[in-house]
Amino acid sequence: MRAERYRRLGLRPVINAAATLTRLGGSRLAPPAVVAMAEAAGEFVDMPELQRRVGARLAELTGNTAGYVTSGAAAGITLAVASCVTGPEPSTVESFPARAGVAMFRGHRNPYDYNARLLGTGIAEFGADPASMAEAIGPGTACVLWFAGAHYADGAPALSEVIGIAKERGVPVLVDAAAQVPPVSSLWDFTVGLGADAVLVSGGKGLRGPQSSGLVLGSTAVVEGCRAHASPGHGVGRGMKVGKEELLGLLAAVEWSLALDEPALLAEYEKSVTRWVEGLGGLPGVRVERGYPSEAGQPHGRALVRVGATTGWTTDTLVKALWDNDPRIAVNVVGDAIALNPQTLEPGEDVLVLYALRSLLGAR
Missing domain, CATH: 3.90.1150.180 (Aspartate Aminotransferase, domain 1)
Known part of the structure; x- marks a missing residue:
């Protein structure tokens, strides 16, 4: 039955x-992910070391500089924005609510941007014209948060143009591509291809990993900032815990997806x-x-x-x-x-x- x-x-x-x-429930687990999670469940391990090793392997597989596993793509938004607010080595992890802002194309505003706003950051909206982008992306901007996908594309400027303006001002760009697999190349197209500082992907959608998993792939600075604020430390991400089962399960799912x-x-x-x-x-x-x-x-x-x-x-x-x-x-x-x-x-x-x-x- x-x-x-x-x-x-x-x-x-x-x-x-x-x-x-x-x-x-997201998706069905890829068969290798089931095996990997069962193996992980039966052993203890040094969790920070496992997180580093899995992140390094995911970065290697996808051509990115660094990788970090989160408890879903929404947690990835929170941790990556927190990283951009404080930098990779915050003087204190108790840095929130933050005064820095996040810049977003106004057509991308959606319920998921609350995962950035919960840190206390404001949202500066910009339009499709360069002048509007330049006005919104300024000295008080921690990062640009961009939502990928055809359902967000109507009236939006080219991401390459946004990245160019942000880079001129030294502002990192985070791309939320939670559901953008397939194609699996989304794991590197936005970062290695277009030059965004990080891409945030759900582990439990097209990759068919654990539903309570996600990926931050991109620069070392963004990834190390995520790590600083996350479990098992006591930063804003302490409750966004990733288990050993999710870590090995997601790695197995990514390896499986890349081989498809x-x-x-x-x-x-x-x-x-x-x-x-x-x-x-x-x-x-x-x-x-x-x-x-x-x-x-x-x-x-x-x-x-x-x-x-x-x-x-x-x-x-x-x-x-x-x-x-x-x-x-x-x-x-x-x-x-x-x-x-x-x-x-x-x-x-x-x-x-x-x-x-x-x-x-x-x-x-």
Whole structure:
């Protein structure tokens, strides 16, 4: 029986056709990560030394100068901003609330920027023109915080232009790319490629590592500042603890991700999208099309399903019916469309999603 331990607690397991969402558990662990976490769980280790060794290995694998494992990408924002506020060797880790500010493109403001503001930093917004950027990025700016992905790109200036202006003023640039895997090259494109000081990536999304893990990759200064404020010390990140299981699990997941045939993986995603478009196309009152890219701007398609009044369904009632299924089926809603994402499905689950939708829509 599927997910027996969940069922013992009265929970139905979920087929995730939505995305690598925290509320659904992120993603499935890569098989090597499961093994690595089990091995880590059975032994004691010098945690600061393990964190350094894993960070160094992750940097080596990705071509970055330094690496640090956090308890998720949101914790990565807090620690990396704290690092930029105080530098890599703060006179005291009890430096917050901070007076320094963070510069952000106004179109990037979102709930995650609270992970910077909780330090007491203000946010200076800038527009797409150089004059606006130059005004916002000044002597009191600790860093620029940039959110990557097609869903943040509308009206935004080029990141390369932002990095250039920031570097002229000696201000580091942090790129939040939490959900930007695939492509796995996001682990180095923003830093080694474009010159940002650090990239922040979720460990539990596209990399399929532990959900409670994240990566800060980039300059030694940013990474050492993260380390200064984090557990097992008693800085602002003391509660953002990373266990030995997450450290080895994430390393194994990154190694596994780098060894994948990414074009073949993306091709499999497209097969699922095609199956949905063909399997739902032609049903009375139903419109379905391939959307591209994914909701986070990843380079793969998704199926966008719209239901008309003649079907007897609305978007909301159909989403609820899928969720009431056993196992539950989770989907995203984009405007008036149900978005089906193949990234988080195991082989064959796309067929189960298609069957559930066809059954609800009256197809035989």
